[in-house]
Amino acid sequence: MDLHNTLTNQISRIIPLKDNIISIYSCGPTVYDSAHIGNLSSYIYADTLHRTLEASGLNVTHIMNITDVDDKTIKKSRELNHKQEPMEALSSLTKEYAGTFFEDMKDIGIDINSYDFVKATDHIEHMQIIINNLLTAGFAYITEDGVYFSIQKYIDSGKKYGQLLNLTNINNGKARIDNDEYDKDSAIDFALWKKRKGDEPFWKFEIKGEKLDGRPGWHIECSAMSASALGIPFDIHTGGIDLIFPHHENEIAQSTANSKNQIMATTFFHNEHLLVGGKKMSKSLDNFFTLLDIKNKNIDVLSFRVFVLQSHYRSQSNFSWENLLSAQIILQDIRNWADLRFQNLESKELKKDYEQALPKIFKSVSNDLNTPEALSILISLIKKTGEIGADSQAISDSLVVIEKLFGLNLLNRQDITQFQKETIKQRALARNNQDWELSDTIREELYNSGIKIRDTEQGQIWSRTNT
RNA sequence: GGCGCGUUGGCCGAGCAGUUAGGCAGGAGUCUGCAAAACUUCGUAGAUGGGUGCAACUCCCAUACGUGCCUCCA
Helix, strand or coil: CEEEECCCCEEEECCCCECCEEEEEECCCECCCCCCHHHHHHHHHHHHHHHHHHHCCCEEEEEEEEECCCHHHHHHHHHHCCCCCHHHHHHHHHHHHHHHHHHHHHHCCCCHHHCEEEEHHHCHHHHHHHHHHHHHCCCEEECCCEEEECHHHHHHCCCCCCCCCCCCCHHHCHHHHHCCCCCCCCCCCEEEEEECCCCCCCECCEECCEECCEEECHHHHHHHHHHHHHCCCEEEEEEEHHHHHHHHHHHHHHHHCCCCCCCCEEEEEEECCEEECCEECCCCCCCCCCHHHHHHCCCCCHHHHHHHHCCCCCCCEEECHHHHHHHHHHHHHHHHHHHHHHCCCCCHHHHHHHHHHHHHHHHHHHECCCHHHHHHHHHHHHHHHHHHCCCHHHHHHHHHHHHHHHCCCCCCCCCCCHHHHHHHHHHHHHHHCCCHHHHHHHHHHHHHCCEEEEEECCEEEEEECCC
């Protein structure tokens, strides 16, 4: 497939580094609170990328990290459980929200078994090794409050800082200097390790006799986890557009400082933000929604996946309830179409349409993940099914492909019960006898049991009322 | 202040230099025992001002507005 690469700002063909294995590292959640749907949209795009690559015949190794130690997790765990041991408080908080995160992932159609999740706290030792190596090689220095990475040393070694972003004026970033509360040589240097303050949770760390008990900086977590799972370099690094700087830029610096290669990953995949009322959805603006908000409105959460796929990952999309409801209608249409495979329908001429549509859909997603186009082709196909008539076999066959790419839980839909099937047969009988009264009564019975009937040239076709 | 991105019909949202995107919502109609569905059809989009082209929503330049990153952030 072809994909936009933030490193080159161009769309280029994805070619695996090793055989036909694609390695992906996705920046996952910081588990101090429920994810909002903007966070989740990022994972939906990464998941669709994963699915498309698999559909291209590649084996995908997909790592997603869980950040379970950082400023926010520590702060919140101290507030909530100030009587508990700091480490225990941290772990009980992050366990809870990691749990809700996995539930959310399942709800939005992500097969969590096709990912390897890694936790930051399981990789502390590896982070310490990297920090130690960076210190030894002169890329890092120790201060009163921690260990810092020296951008200047990195640049001096002949590598480029600013691979993803044009950083010519980064030193002039006024906000950056104002917010600088740490003891570092240069405003752009960043913490690899933060020494323990007060009763924060900490890990033992000693270098050359110097006691540095504390916790890792945010960026080093991803460098360590990606390296231990995938090595350097790997194929695709994903995340929201806001992670480009400084997070990914710093990851690159850490991961490549000690390596001949200056590439951390061959492709960087970044998705645009979800907006609300034209503004970025964020916790700080308090304009965010969670999956729970969607559930509370009795809207199927998979509608959100459809909503996300309706816009391209590199353009912003504006979230509104009206748009989500519109996506829900599309989801219903797709599900009703999927259920046609249970209904023994036939239409020879339609087979051709399926044979043409599926490669088109695949071509669209392969072209820089153009999911809106792919969805529109699918919808046209569904409309055509209504027009000409359905073919159960063709639908069964194509569902496998559609499900593979879109992840809408279409394959585990159930057939109606034997009793309901019998009831439909009885109605057909009544209709043959022109017993409209009985026919209508049966139709109402079926409706009450959750089955909607429409009469077509191919006979009765059912769909579920609750989808 | 620095570096980007966007502006499409009531709402959302693509592709494409010349031929209908698609969806949602609305009007009218066809079909139907009824219903539902489906279909047909209507409102004829492309921020503004220039430029290049036989031809621009589509390329280029400006302006306006919006928005993102530069600080934790998907």
